[in-house]
Amino acid sequence: MIPFTYSRAEDVPAAIRLACAPQAKYLGGGTNLVDLMREGIEGPHALVDVTGLSRAIEHRPDGSVLIGAGAKNTAVAMDEVIRTRFPVLARAILAGASGQIRNMATVGGNLLQRTRCTYFYDEAARCNKRQPGSGCDALEGFNRIHAVLGASPACVATHPSDMCVALAALGAIVHLEGEGGARSLSLTDFHRLPGGRPDIETELRPGELVTAVELPALPFAARSTYRKVRDRASYAFALVSVAAALDLDGDGTVKDVRLAFGGLAHKPWRALAAEKALRGGPANEKAFRAAAEAELAGAAPLRDNGFKIELAKRTAAATLSQLAGGLQ
Ligand SMILES: Cc1cc2nc3c(=O)[nH]c(=O)nc-3n(C[C@H](O)[C@H](O)[C@H](O)COP(=O)(O)OP(=O)(O)OC[C@H]3O[C@@H](n4cnc5c(N)ncnc54)[C@H](O)[C@@H]3O)c2cc1C
Structure with missing residues (x-):
């Protein structure tokens, strides 16, 4: 060291x-x-x-929540307001790591955690993320866990966080502070796709600090959940995960919906095409499946990870069906 x-x-x-x-x-x-x-x-x-900086979880009168970047993952998942008004977030956090790690890990660190691509960890392998310009051995290697959306010839790694998938679905805002002052970005703009510079993973400027993450008020997020598909039942990263919230009209049509995928891309993937396809339409499995197909139309599998595309469609349809049926 x-x-x-x-x-x-x-x-x-x-x-x-x-x-x-x-x-x-x-x-x-x-x-x-x-x-x-x-x-x-x-x-x-x-x-x-x-x-030692802000660990506070502030419940505001307008229904939004401001979570200090120093808040421990466990504290967020156990917070009564988050459990009841944003259950997708509590569930996503509890689906990750282990109790001991969640007790240590902070919200800021979770946002900035690095990929679990095995080639990134293997110093004998070429990795553009670890050593820019060296190449990517995952492209032709064993790439079962890698990205099917938004990847580039330079990098096919995925973002490992569960929490961030829920934050993407909830439209969370990341608050930053640096030498140039304070600013904020939506979580979906905070993480980057790899392009030609996979070593630059976020829009964070040098020396900038994540100070807080804000959950805007979203009353229908009370009907939300997170589903994670992985090789082991615990202590494993997602092959595919889905964060979803559903708002239904009295006649059973979709009034509003939030959907995001994990395990598919270099960043948490907000499924805007699927959301658009669903709004105003029927809340049934056929429509959920069609929306997932629309989102994944541009997916590009590698040699070993084509299964993720079908898995993502099925997981999205099953998660939305579960919510439509009133279960979380
Ligand atoms: C065995 C194991 C299994 C795991 N399984 C999962 C899983 O299934 N799902 C999942 O989502 N995660 C999983 N994790 C990852 C875990 O969630 C992360 O390690 C954790 O969230 C990182 O938080 P931390 O506070 O410890 O960050 P640190 O390790 O302290 O930091 C991580 C990065 O964040 C930066 N950073 C920290 N705070 C700030 C800040 N406020 N502003 C700017 N930059 C900051 C650091 O500089 C560093 O680059 C697992 C981890 C382990 C070790």
Whole structure:
């Protein structure tokens, strides 16, 4: 491991100041970053611990919720308002990692966690994300877990987070602060597709800190859920996952819907084409399946991951049917 300094930020301005040091990185729970440092994939010279910054979960009168970036994943999943008004988020978090890891992991760190592509972790393999311009061994390698949407010839890795899939469906907003001041981005704009620079994974500017994630008010999210398909029942990343919320009219038509996929792309994939296809139409399995087909029309399988396309369609149709039937 490369030697590094450790400092604990007392407040946001101090964190931003400390992060100006060369090769500095923010440290959340360390459940991803420290592993990557041990593996020699990341080598920051300075760690700025931001776990002492806002952990608050603020329930606002307008129905929105502001979650501090330092809030632990467990605290978010256990929050009564999130469990009842945004169950998709609580379920997505609880579908990830283990109790011990969720107790350590923060919201900010979850957003910034890095891919689980095996070639990214294998220093003997070529990886444009780890070493820009070196190539991608996943393209012709064993690529069962890789992306079918939005990939590029430079990178076919997927984003590993469950929480972020729920946040994408909920239209969450990421609040940022850096030397240039404060700004916010929608979660779906925060993560990037790989293009020619898969090493640049988000729109975060150098030294910028994630300060909070906001859930806008969305009353129909009370009818929402998360379904994760994986190789093992626990402690495994998603092959495919679906976050969905459904609002039905009295006559059973779809008034509004939110849908996002995990495990399919370099970023959480908000299924806007499927949502559009569903609004104003019938809430039945045939329509759900057709909407999923519309979303996945542009999917491009690699040698080993074609099964994900059918799996994603079935998982979306089953999840929406479950919600339409009144189950969560
Ligand atoms: C064995 C194992 C299994 C797992 N399974 C799952 C799973 O099934 N689903 C899932 O979603 N996740 C899973 N995880 C990942 C886990 O959720 C992440 O490791 C965790 O969310 C990262 O949070 P952290 O606070 O520990 O981040 P850290 O490891 O501290 O940091 C991660 C990155 O975020 C940056 N960062 C941290 N906070 C901020 C901030 N406020 N602003 C800007 N940058 C910041 C750091 O610089 C670093 O680059 C698993 C992890 C392990 C180890």
